[in-house]
Amino acid sequence: QVQLVESGGGLVRPGESLRLSCLGHDFSRATFYGIGWFRQAPGKDRYGISCIRSNDGDTVYADSVKGRFTISRDDAANTVYLQMNDLKPEDTAVYYCAFINPQYFRRGQCESLADSWGQGTQVTVSS
8 A cells, every 4th residue: 555655844924835745655556536734723623725737737625725735746756746835823733645536526526535644734824
């Protein structure tokens, strides 16, 4: 099973940017529909904010990040990125990546197939 490892989080001020990376080990041997980014703020449920389909690069964004975040992939590097611009305090959360459920993607949503999660990467936006 391909493992996904998140990195790139940090402490930034409102309006600044960060780029998160989701590195997949041995992508070339895996068959999967797509990968998504999810986040969980303290005291709140985890939910999908952006995902990208593997075969054509089609993307989905949650309303809360649309226009500010961009998901992309580098197949040669086995990596999916999340470029986050104009960060706001409400973006503070632990960010995770995971393989996505095709049925939800077709409805314009990002839902994971994960039954377990990695450590994620912490993003804190504070002045």
